[in-house]
Structure formats: C-alpha cells, structure tokens
Amino acid sequence: MTSTRNIYLKMKTLEQARDILFKAFPGFGTLDTEMVTADQAVGRVLAEPVFAKISSPGFHSAAMDGIAVKAEATYGACETSPKKLILNKDAFYVNTGHVLPQGTDAVIMMEHINIQDENIAEIEAPAFPWQYIRKMGEDIVATELLFPRNHMISPYCTGALIGGGVFSVPVRKKPEVMLIPTGSELLDWKKINIENMKPGQVLESNSYVLGNMIEACGGKYARHGLMPDNPEKIIKAVEDAVNNDFDIVLTVGGSSAGSEDYTKEVIKSLGEILVHGVTIMPGKPVIIGMVKGKPVIGMPGYPVSMIVAFEQFVMPLICRLLGRPEPEREKVLVDVTRKIPSKLGIEEFLRVKLGKVGNRITASSLPRGAGSITTITDADGIIRIPANSEGIKENETVTAELFKPLNAVHNTIVIVGSHDNTLDILADQLKIENSGITLCSSHVGSMGGLMAIKRGVCHVAGSHLLDTENGSYNISYIKRFLPDIKVKIVNLVFRDQGLIIPKGNPKNIHGIEDLARKDIKFINRQSGAGTRILLDYQLNKLNISPEMIQGYGHEEFTHMSVAVAVLNRTADTGLGICAAARALNLEFIPVVTEQYDLIIPEEHFESKNIKILINTIKSMDFQTRVKALGGYHTERTGEIII
Numbered sequence: 001m002t003s004t005r006n007i008y009l010k011m012k013t014l015e016q017a018r019d020i021l022f023k024a025f026p027g028f029g030t031l032d033t034e035m036v037t038a039d040q041a042v043g044r045v046l047a048e049p050v051f052a053k054i055s056s057p058g059f060h061s062a063a064m065d066g067i068a069v070k071a072e073a074t075y076g077a078c079e080t081s082p083k084k085l086i087l088n089k090d091a092f093y094v095n096t097g098h099v100l101p102q103g104t105d106a107v108i109m110m111e112h113i114n115i116q117d118e119n120i121a122e123i124e125a126p127a128f129p130w131q132y133i134r135k136m137g138e139d140i141v142a143t144e145l146l147f148p149r150n151h152m153i154s155p156y157c158t159g160a161l162i163g164g165g166v167f168s169v170p171v172r173k174k175p176e177v178m179l180i181p182t183g184s185e186l187l188d189w190k191k192i193n194i195e196n197m198k199p200g201q202v203l204e205s206n207s208y209v210l211g212n213m214i215e216a217c218g219g220k221y222a223r224h225g226l227m228p229d230n231p232e233k234i235i236k237a238v239e240d241a242v243n244n245d246f247d248i249v250l251t252v253g254g255s256s257a258g259s260e261d262y263t264k265e266v267i268k269s270l271g272e273i274l275v276h277g278v279t280i281m282p283g284k285p286v287i288i289g290m291v292k293g294k295p296v297i298g299m300p301g302y303p304v305s306m307i308v309a310f311e312q313f314v315m316p317l318i319c320r321l322l323g324r325p326e327p328e329r330e331k332v333l334v335d336v337t338r339k340i341p342s343k344l345g346i347e348e349f350l351r352v353k354l355g356k357v358g359n360r361i362t363a364s365s366l367p368r369g370a371g372s373i374t375t376i377t378d379a380d381g382i383i384r385i386p387a388n389s390e391g392i393k394e395n396e397t398v399t400a401e402l403f404k405p406l407n408a409v410h411n412t413i414v415i416v417g418s419h420d421n422t423l424d425i426l427a428d429q430l431k432i433e434n435s436g437i438t439l440c441s442s443h444v445g446s447m448g449g450l451m452a453i454k455r456g457v458c459h460v461a462g463s464h465l466l467d468t469e470n471g472s473y474n475i476s477y478i479k480r481f482l483p484d485i486k487v488k489i490v491n492l493v494f495r496d497q498g499l500i501i502p503k504g505n506p507k508n509i510h511g512i513e514d515l516a517r518k519d520i521k522f523i524n525r526q527s528g529a530g531t532r533i534l535l536d537y538q539l540n541k542l543n544i545s546p547e548m549i550q551g552y553g554h555e556e557f558t559h560m561s562v563a564v565a566v567l568n569r570t571a572d573t574g575l576g577i578c579a580a581a582r583a584l585n586l587e588f589i590p591v592v593t594e595q596y597d598l599i600i601p602e603e604h605f606e607s608k609n610i611k612i613l614i615n616t617i618k619s620m621d622f623q624t625r626v627k628a629l630g631g632y633h634t635e636r637t638g639e640i641i642i
C-alpha cells in the first residue's frame, strides 16, 4: 500500500462525532457477566441487582456494654428513689454486640449503674423499651435490595455484601482494549539505554498513559509491540485484535496528514471510517472507525491530543459498555487573568493553572502545544472555549473543570515574576513539610511580577530589579509601579549572574566586554526581565551599545531557555544564573551578585499560607539545598527587607 496524504474533508463537531460514535455502538451495559468474590468486587459494576441473603444483625443485640433488663422492671427509678435489680434475674451483664437475653428489651449503660454487690445493681433512672439495642434486621433485612444493577462496588459496599451474606457477585466483564502504538521513531523504554538515543527517536509513552486511563475507568488492556509505520503490519495487528476478544481497538499515532500516517487507510481497508477529524483542539485528527462491528479508534500521537480524544470518545464508550454514566469533573467559576484568543470554529481544551487570590479564583493559561505532556500534568483544570467563541477576554469569568479538589486550589500560592531555580526547591520543600501547599509559579520576568500584583492576580512576585542610579533592588520600582499597594519585601536569595558558555569555552569569552566581538552570538532576555536590566546596566558601564551585539534582539523568557540556546549552539553565550548553566553541564563566568526578593502584598502577608512559605524559606533544610545548587548566597534569606 502506498501512502496518500490524508485530508480531513468533513470535520465533525464534538457533539456530532460523539453522536455518531454512540449511535454506531449503542450497547449500554452489554458486556458479559462474570462472578467475583465480594472482596475482589471493588471498582466492578454489578451486572444484576444484588439482594441480601441474611439479616444484619441476625438477632437483637446489645448496642452498649452494661446490663440487659426488661424496661418495665425499671419504671419508677429516680435519684431520690433508686431501684435495685437482682443480677441474673432482673438484669444480665452484656457486652456490645451480645445476643439480648430472653425476656429483656433494654440495655442500661455500665456508667449508669451502681453495683452494690455481686447480686445487686442499682439504677437511678428508668430504661425505655429498646434503648441501646440494635434490633434484628436494623441494618439489613434478608431479601432486601442491597445494590441495583450497574452500581459500582466501593470499598464500603464490601461490608454490606459480606454482612448481608452475599459472598460473590455478578459483575460486568471488564471491557478489553488493544493498544497498538505506531511509528517507526518509537523506542521501548524498557529495552533501551537513553545514552544511545538519536535525534528523531522518541520514547513510547502514550500506550502507558492510555493503559492507565483505561484501568482507571474500569477497563483492561493489552499492549501490542511497537509497530513501525508499515500499513500491512498495522492492518494485521488491527485485524487480529478485532478477531480476538477485544471490545475496542486503539491505534496510537499516524492519525493525521503526514506521509506516514496510515491509520485512516488501515481502518478503511478493514471496515468503515465514521469520523476523521473533529473540530476540537487538541485532538483534531482523531479517527473513529468500525471493523466487524467493533470500534477501532485512531488516537492522535501528540500526548495531549490523545488524552482529550480518550476522554471525549473512548472513556464514554467504556463507561457505556459497563453500564455506567460518563464521569463529570467538578466545575468552578474562575477569572482568566489574560486575554486568550482562540480559533473560531474549534472547541479548545485550554489547560490552566488555578489559584485563589483574595476572593476570586484566577486562571492562567499553560502553553497550548498538544505535544507537551507537561501542559496537562502541570494543569489544575481545563477551560473549554466553545467553537463559536474567538477567545476569552481579560478578567472574564468562565467555567473551569477541575483536575483536583477545590480545597487544593485554595491552598495554592500563586507566584508570578522572574524565574529562579530555587523556586523549584521551595515548591518541593513545601511538600516535604506536609504543608498541603502547592507553589504555582509562572515566569514572566520581574516587571511582569509587579504588574501581576497590580492586577491582583498573584500572592507573591519574584523580582530582582536593579536601580542603576543607587544600586538598590526592587524598592524604587515598587514605589514607581505600585504606588497604591502596600507590600512587604522578603529576601529569597542573593545569586550570581554571569555569562553561560559552552564547556571548554570554545570562543574564549572572559566577560561582558566580549559581547561586542563580531564572532560572538548572544542570546538575550525579554525586556522587563531583571537580567535584561542588569545586562543593559553593565553594557552602559562599558560603553557598549545594543547594536554592537549580535543577537541582542533574540529573546528568551527564562534562564533555562538561555542555557538551552547555548547548549544547542544557537548562541555562544547569554546572561543568566549559575544554576541554569550547571543544570545543563555548561560553564559559567560570574559577572555580578544580585538580590532576588519576594514581593508580597500586605493583604496576603499575614495569611497562614504565606507564613508557612516564609518559615520554609527560613529553614536550614531549604537553605542547604539552595546552596548546593551553586552560585547562591543565603545570608539574608528570609529577612524582611521592608
């Protein structure tokens, strides 16, 4: 078979595509039944209703430790006229759970009895009939419905099943899914040495994500060996899976328009294509097909596209086969901190970071590339931008679907501003200390941090803005840009800024003065970044103008991206922190030690979370880890500067 490039001629909306899928595979709760023991039934779905075989309790039983009595015999007892009961005649010692002795109908707690001697118990209050007694069948009555069909067994349910004498239950077989990862570039991480990886090779990870998602929604899976981009082989694998017991077949990758994207041809040659292309992003190239009456779905290869396609199409299919409703995520209203344009005609699943700042939950967008798994692993939730919208306006309130409990969103400290590697250590240290706090940092440069405070969208800004007039940090900028906001400044670290250079210093760079050399390509930071201000200050001192520097106009947003540019030789050098150079095994020429502070509005400063944050910063554990990064000084770490 030769490859022809696929074009999605008839893209469907999400609603249309789901409709086509569910009409083609209407089975609800149609999987075969199997018996499992009560203790193994958790997470399984009942194929039939389950009725209790015995009652629980199976007898009238004492609900407290004390004496069992006939209530009538206690009437008239009071403080001034206590009643004496003869043990083993009018009253019988019982423990919680004991069978109620014949002829008794109430229990008096031990604490309310005066034992006179081994024969007499005295009471100062009457008992009423059935007090402190668990009647036979109070919990479960034999023959009553314990759980209807399609109920998913929880750990709690096992108690009711065993208590009701039901030791095994009929459950739906787990839907079986065959995963076929395709792509000649893929490598099996269990079989390779990462040192030997070559450009173009990719670690196969999607089938593991899919497998775990399948299990999480009640299915089971088998993984086919890695499949090269060979349509004949893919056809054979799909055909075998369909002819076997698999309920659903998923191919992974090759769903799009590339010259080696074969999924569409494969399904077409074996059966029918119901949908190719859905107006969603990520997830657009998904292919829904039918082969011998079974769903064969071509999952996009980009990981986030695959996850969205799974959640929109495969998960509902699995739930339906099991006879379960599709799960829904908790929703919350959020304010979007920046304008987010979106393509008309495409429904976008925007991954967002969330945090509660003041009395609103703010959402900031993560990068939108579907090839980056971290755009979903870093996310707290998703905002769905409808197809008929051109995007979200700044400060617009929209609905977000949560990936984690709301409580965790409330316990997030939002830090915006300049990037520093110690923030990663801080985020981890807060977790070691079981604070329940998550640190959510976005790197937009020091000025970006101050502006975030101005807009009320963060708790903390990380900043290292040098006042070139007097050598101070941050204070003059705060006075100028946040005149109406009361803030505290807490020092995080002093850190060495310098030139990041390749190992062995091939261009023989010694300092800022070398940046003007014709043979040096520089990589800059964005304007507003503290590092950029520092560079301009140093250049000014040396009378070097920006035009003299090759690459002055090429900007990156973080120290790490500057280091990456040096590593892959896009640039010969860039100004950044020592930790970034070290992380990539590059060399570093110190230029200046600068002050990096946390700016915290007073309205947040006294909050419990910020107090924990500051205590963590002050801790020896944190400071020891920071110093180990190299290029950091912690003498004033945690000090309130103003």
Ligand SMILES: Nc1nc2c(c(=O)[nH]1)N[C@H]1C(S)=C(S)[C@@H](COP(=O)(O)OP(=O)(O)OC[C@H]3O[C@@H](n4cnc5c(N)ncnc54)[C@H](O)[C@@H]3O)O[C@H]1N2
Pocket: 181, 182, 183, 185, 186, 202, 203, 204, 205, 206, 207, 252, 253, 254, 255, 256, 257, 258, 261, 282, 283, 284, 285, 299, 300, 301, 302, 303, 305, 370, 371
């Ligand atoms: N000309 C066009 N190109 C693309 C379009 C388009 O409309 N026109 N759509 C883009 C979109 S949207 C997506 S999503 C991707 C997905 O396409 P495929 O399903 O064909 O995926 P591949 O090209 O095979 O792989 C994409 C990417 O993902 C990596 N990959 C694939 N499988 C795995 C795996 N099992 N584990 C880890 N990584 C995997 C693969 O190496 C590629 O890097 O297409 C756009 N292109």
Ligand code: MOO
Pocket: 280, 281, 282, 283, 284, 285, 300, 302, 305, 370, 371
């Ligand atoms: O829409 Mo693709 O599915 O962006 O990555």
